[in-house]
Amino acid sequence: MMPTVLMQGNEAVVEGAINAGLKFYAGYPITPSTEIAELCAEKLPFVGGKFIQMEDEIASMAAVIGASLTGLKAMTATSGPGFSLKQENIGFAAMAEIPCVIVDVQRMGPSTGMPTSPAQGDVMQSRWGTHGDHPIIVLSPSSVKEAYYITIQAFNLSEKYRTPVILLMDEVIGHLREAVNLDEYKDVEIFERPMPQDKENYLPYQYIENGVAPLAPFGKGFRFHVTGLAHNEKGLPTNDPKVTEKLIKRLIGKIENNKKDIVMFEEKDTEGGDILLISFGSSARACEAAMQELKKEGIKVGLFKPITIWPFPDKKLREIYPRFKKVFVVEMNTGQLYYEVDRIIKGNTYVGKINKFNGEFFTPFDIVEKIKESF
């Protein structure tokens, strides 16, 4: 039985990562994610892992991909400006199908913005930050305990689908300390990268509908090629439109067609009522408190909290939203997840925005007020 301890969000990410088998961290200092690098530097040596502080954000992402190719579970962490810099290599990982986890502890932007202040302005960047159509999985926790569990799932999904996974944190959850007991997660399954068998006929990019071939580590006798160029099943560059189209379809399909396995969400009081709030990360906590207030006044409010931001749990939302008169998307930006919700609801129900983008965290009153105004 593990004791209940006070743990910070960024620390929970490191604990979760180590539990998931993290063996390699490369990073560059940036507020408010730096605790993740510091703790990895301290702890990885004791689990046979390695830590390196690289010369910049781009190099950190590159080193993580290189390490993953040798078979190690690898991670980096950053915040907005660094996340922008990493994008090209995140695209490389998506195209070359190299598992890795990228933590983005969001802060107020754009540009240098407010380095110690919370925001959720990277929702769209986490989906479309790199160029070209590409698959991506983005997960967002709203408590310290969840940060631990979701980090483990980030590694599992990354390894299972050979794709970069973005852990979209925010400053509030990253720096928050909460009483947590990790006992309930002690039996959480850890996905290990499968080892291919046939060295002679190994196809690292074999066409498997909605799936991936196992990734052999460098140095074990498979001798294959990895490139960001469009490639055939052997991984060798191609200019063939048919081969390229098939590749892109498979890359998108392996995520889109496995949503049932990938998507995570939480719902609260979604049986029906006046208002459905849709929120994620720390903002969802403000929503929960606002719901308690509104309940006292007889307003029936439900909460739908996607944990998988991308791919968005569209099927579940389609099931829930018709039970409510109005929908509000609550987020610390000028309205980003809103676009996805609006796209799904297609004008069938009113979709409003509740936003905050001044570097301050939502208070429950911000939300209560907006909802009352809507009546």
Added chain:
Amino acid sequence: MASELVERYFRKETLPNIWCPGCSNGIVTTAIVRAIDNLGLDQNKVCIVSGIGCSARASGYLDFNTLHTTHGRAIAFATGIKFANPDLTVIVITGDGDNAAIGGNHFIHACRRNIDLTVVMYNNHIYGMTGGQHSPTTPRFDRATTAPYGNIDRYFDICKLAIGAGATYVARGTAYHVQQLTKLIERGISHKGFSFIEALSICPTYYGRKNKKGTPADMLKWLKDHAVDIKQGSKMDPEEFHDKFIIGELLNIDEPEFVEEYQKILNNLKVNYK
């Protein structure tokens, strides 16, 4: 001999390569392969990492663990590989644009760390893949598509940069002096620490045509006529030397290597742990 090398170390389905007739990239790539063969390295334990550009395409042709990365970042990817699995021999193939311009920061910091990588920079003085723009090593006043009236930037001596940044093995060879180049690469791979080998190359298609340098053979002859071995160079007076360049081993020293130093920390911690 060459055909045996092709048989053993090249992915035949990828040939012929995309390089232009007269390009020296094949010569330098063969020198790398021959160096690996001479050293008797296990093919399964060799990684070739490259960036973007003409030279970087070499990784796809070679039958090792090969990684063709993003522009300028090959050394950073290679750092991840070497640090994660020190049993691998990691060789980076890069060009003057890839390494000296967009990848400059990774290059100097890898030098500083003295991590055990071998970087071979094919220096053809131009961006070939994109069609002949000036690079950090385009000589002053030479022409390129983005320097139609002559290049005003100064020449970047990357060997000097490597020495200044802390590399522990630095050498320069040419596509003409193939046997020496092979030897220099061999010694670079054997050296424990960061090794940098500049391989002066020719680009007849862009650099050569823009600057009226003649045929590929003329360009190789130019390399032959202007290269001075380091052993003789020290005896020459500056008058004689002004349009020449030094080839050979410029630096070979021992300094603590990054991966080994990290291992020492791990060893110490294990002793003190628990």
Added chain:
Amino acid sequence: MSSIEIRLSGSGGQGLILAGIILAEAAILDGKNSVQSQSYGPEARGGSSKAEIIISDEYITYPKVLKPDILLTLAPSAYLWYKNDMKENGIIIIDESIIPNDEDAQKVIRLPIIKTAQEVIGRAFVANIISLGVIAELTNVVTKESLERAVLNRVPPGTEEINKRALTEGYNLVKMRGSEIWQKQMI
């Protein structure tokens, strides 16, 4: 007790964020739920700093302090900044060096926290631990046993004795001024 909100504020370097962490851990040792958060300016030292703690028997939904039940502040600027956020009947504890407005003078509790650290213990850096002793003696938000354990878990090795003494001095500051404080809490 449903939920108690506590704000500790002062200048960066006074150790109030560590104090906040210790207080939240003490609550956990008491078997309660707690969250702790902080904010600070970009300066490593000398800027304003704020630690917030919520202690509850239940799951804490909203993790930040909205209306403190307890405000402890060691810097004049922080006092002016936060004094108006208080819950009705909330307790404001300020260092003796801070002069309150006339209208507040009746209800705030002024104690020589920094002076005790400097002159009684001889170490200015224990003002944060004395503050915790004050809060525990005054409010019972955490038990003294848990607080002492939490302090010893978190302070640097070799400073245990000094910090234990600091806690005791914190308790004593309140005990010595018991009736006066009692009256203020009644206001």
